[in-house]
Amino acid sequence: MHPIEHLRYVARAGGGDPAGLAREAAFALGSLRADPANLVVASRRLIERHPDAGAMWWLCAQLLVSDDPSTLAWELADRLMDDPVVDRLVTAIPADATIVTVGYPPAVAESLVDRTDLLVRCADTEFRAGDLVRRLDRAAVAAEPITHDELARAVAEADLVLIEATAACDRRVLATLGSQVVAATATSAGTPVWLVVPTGTRIPHQYVTEVARRSIPDDDGWRASVDDLPLDLIDVVVNADGRTTEVAVALRPDCPFAPELLRTGIV
Numbered sequence: 001m002h003p004i005e006h007l008r009y010v011a012r013a014g015g016g017d018p019a020g021l022a023r024e025a026a027f028a029l030g031s032l033r034a035d036p037a038n039l040v041v042a043s044r045r046l047i048e049r050h051p052d053a054g055a056m057w058w059l060c061a062q063l064l065v066s067d068d069p070s071t072l073a074w075e076l077a078d079r080l081m082d083d084p085v086v087d088r089l090v091t092a093i094p095a096d097a098t099i100v101t102v103g104y105p106p107a108v109a110e111s112l113v114d115r116t117d118l119l120v121r122c123a124d125t126e127f128r129a130g131d132l133v134r135r136l137d138r139a140a141v142a143a144e145p146i147t148h149d150e151l152a153r154a155v156a157e158a159d160l161v162l163i164e165a166t167a168a169c170d171r172r173v174l175a176t177l178g179s180q181v182v183a184a185t186a187t188s189a190g191t192p193v194w195l196v197v198p199t200g201t202r203i204p205h206q207y208v209t210e211v212a213r214r215s216i217p218d219d220d221g222w223r224a225s226v227d228d229l230p231l232d233l234i235d236v237v238v239n240a241d242g243r244t245t246e247v248a249v250a251l252r253p254d255c256p257f258a259p260e261l262l263r264t265g266i267v
Helices: 005-011 017-032 037-051 052-062 069-081 084-090 106-112 129-138 146-157 179-189 205-216
Strands: 098-100 119-123 142-146 160-168 173-175 193-196 227-229 235-238 242-243
Touching: 005 017, 005 037, 017 037, 017 052, 017 069, 017 106, 037 052, 052 069, 052 205, 069 146, 084 193, 084 235, 084 242, 098 106, 098 146, 106 129, 106 160, 119 129, 119 146, 119 205, 129 142, 142 146, 146 179, 160 179, 160 205, 173 205, 179 193, 179 205, 179 227, 193 205
Parallel strands: 098 119, 098 160, 119 142, 160 193, 193 235
Antiparallel strands: 160 173, 173 227, 235 242
């Protein structure tokens, strides 16, 4: 596929795994070998089409400040493909634990398929919990969907709640729709809330603020595509370095700030 067509495919793709979309964008941009001005245009268009994908902001910011973006694009694609967060989470979850998840968290799902000792109860959002249950069933992991009526009891009985970030910094966390309710319920019940931060989601606060602006409309909160998750509801963070209770430290951005992504108009 020609790189331009590949970029159009990524831009048109709906939903899906943000890291997977960013990885495909990295492949396309690595092959395109665009000059700086065209790279800015391509990056802005990708962000415009996927404003709530933190990994896309992470990718584009690093490419825009690089002296060799084509080579870096391939390196970043590899990092997104082999996310160390998955292995960190696999080893961090206690044996024989009962876990509550929200929707379909891609990195969490990738981790849970290797833990057949767990019981996973999946709270639904955007009709995605069924997808997680089916995937875990195929991997011989005990999993069951839970309704809103069952949420409080399921969370109270769980050993921990796993929530996956879509974009995060040490000031603010955006996560899957429904995460705030589940986290607040867990805090009330005394159940630990673990925030899983996949590679590509720790970005500068200016970007997180912009993701929130585009994804949580002020005039109609019902059209939000992410939840604003208060940091005080998070007990543990699992990132590429492992598990920690130092929430703000673990959420510090691991990519530079490229102001070009926040500008509009002609380059």
